[in-house]
Amino acid sequence: MQNNTFAGQNGEYPDSTRFQALKEFHSAGRGFWTDVSEANWTDWRWQLKNRIASLEQLQRLLPTLTPEEYAGTLLANKKLALSIPPYFFNLIDAADENCPIRWQVVPRGQETHAAPWEMSDPCGEDTHSPVPGLVHRYPDRVLFLVTDRCAAYCRYCTRSRMVSNASGYDFHPEFDRQIEYVRRHAEIRDVLLSGGDPLLLSDEKLEFLLERLRAIPHLEFLRIGTRIPVFLPQRVTPGLCAMLKQYHPLFVSIHSNHPRELTTEVREALGRLADAGIPLGNQSVLLRHVNDDAVTMRAHAQKLLMCRVKPYYIYQCDLITGSAHLRASVRKGLAIMESLRGHTSGYAVPQYVIDAPGGGGKVPVNPEYVLSRNNDRVVIRNFEGRIFEYPEAADGTPLGRPPREIEEPEFV
Numbered sequence: 001m002q003n004n005t006f007a008g009q010n011g012e013y014p015d016s017t018r019f020q021a022l023k024e025f026h027s028a029g030r031g032f033w034t035d036v037s038e039a040n041w042t043d044w045r046w047q048l049k050n051r052i053a054s055l056e057q058l059q060r061l062l063p064t065l066t067p068e069e070y071a072g073t074l075l076a077n078k079k080l081a082l083s084i085p086p087y088f089f090n091l092i093d094a095a096d097e098n099c100p101i102r103w104q105v106v107p108r109g110q111e112t113h114a115a116p117w118e119m120s121d122p123c124g125e126d127t128h129s130p131v132p133g134l135v136h137r138y139p140d141r142v143l144f145l146v147t148d149r150c151a152a153y154c155r156y157c158t159r160s161r162m163v164s165n166a167s168g169y170d171f172h173p174e175f176d177r178q179i180e181y182v183r184r185h186a187e188i189r190d191v192l193l194s195g196g197d198p199l200l201l202s203d204e205k206l207e208f209l210l211e212r213l214r215a216i217p218h219l220e221f222l223r224i225g226t227r228i229p230v231f232l233p234q235r236v237t238p239g240l241c242a243m244l245k246q247y248h249p250l251f252v253s254i255h256s257n258h259p260r261e262l263t264t265e266v267r268e269a270l271g272r273l274a275d276a277g278i279p280l281g282n283q284s285v286l287l288r289h290v291n292d293d294a295v296t297m298r299a300h301a302q303k304l305l306m307c308r309v310k311p312y313y314i315y316q317c318d319l320i321t322g323s324a325h326l327r328a329s330v331r332k333g334l335a336i337m338e339s340l341r342g343h344t345s346g347y348a349v350p351q352y353v354i355d356a357p358g359g360g361g362k363v364p365v366n367p368e369y370v371l372s373r374n375n376d377r378v379v380i381r382n383f384e385g386r387i388f389e390y391p392e393a394a395d396g397t398p399l400g401r402p403p404r405e406i407e408e409p410e411f412v
């Protein structure tokens, strides 16, 4: 019954040395950039200006580039650009071809392997876009895209059709029309600013948008979806946080996939956001070679909480064209959820979701904890595989008999 890939027999947790190591916080360090001044290194604009963006740079800094990575990087700028800030590059383990950071940001030739059922717009965003840059797919909320640029480009990105503009999507948000649409639709109570990465806008431009959105009376709260605190924690300046805190209620969803991304620099950046009163949640994408095992995900979830971030979603990787090599199975995802629920704090357990292919929206997927429902009981199991009965009539009326634990042979 129980499919627990993390807890061993007798409640022991195997792989505890790796688990503890993953939970440690380290600085990304200076790597090849020891001669850069502290002022430059901590300046997000310097980091952006010095991104690794060409095959020549990558070959020089990563001499262990594999033929697969070489082939991918040759083609990257026609599909999804190569871009890695020096800070984030330092998290790559050059000695490890299977480094989980490397799999996420170094292009690979497999990205050109397209299956007929893969899609360039797997969430059907373009078909739910009433004005350029706005996606209205759910009744009471909208996605407000502000840019097609990111600090680094994730090789599995759902919006790889548009971000970086390598494939010529030519994204041009129309802020006036986007804001006007929100203003005219009183049912919209929640706006998610996304992209690309909204925190790549200057403080002034971002404030211009937040101010105008905040002035719309029916908007209850605003959200920003960003991977900047992970790719470029230097961007989370005290000035940015002071500006953001004027527009509460404002939530920020970050995107981190692996515990090694949570460095001391990231923890400090997230602390600044949290100190500005911003509730923080994390969205991870379940990725083969990166985080499709219980030890990694449990360490990641617990480390996020130490950074004051609630693990919010684990996404099944969308059927984005050329992503098969990075997609982990739903079975793995369910096993990971099984290994979390009950085995660690409820706050550390995110919701696992599949974005239904083609625009069906997010569907929560969970291991089965309700084993049966019939006329007089609901039969459930707990995280240890023990089975219990909850007395209840078919119409939901409580029944006058005590609940009980069921011995498995009886249930079977």
Ligand code: SF4
Residues within 6 Å of the ligand: 149, 150, 152, 153, 154, 157, 158, 159, 160, 163, 195, 196, 197, 227, 255
């Ligand atoms: S940061 Fe987000 S939008 Fe940008 S490439 Fe990564 S997943 Fe895509």
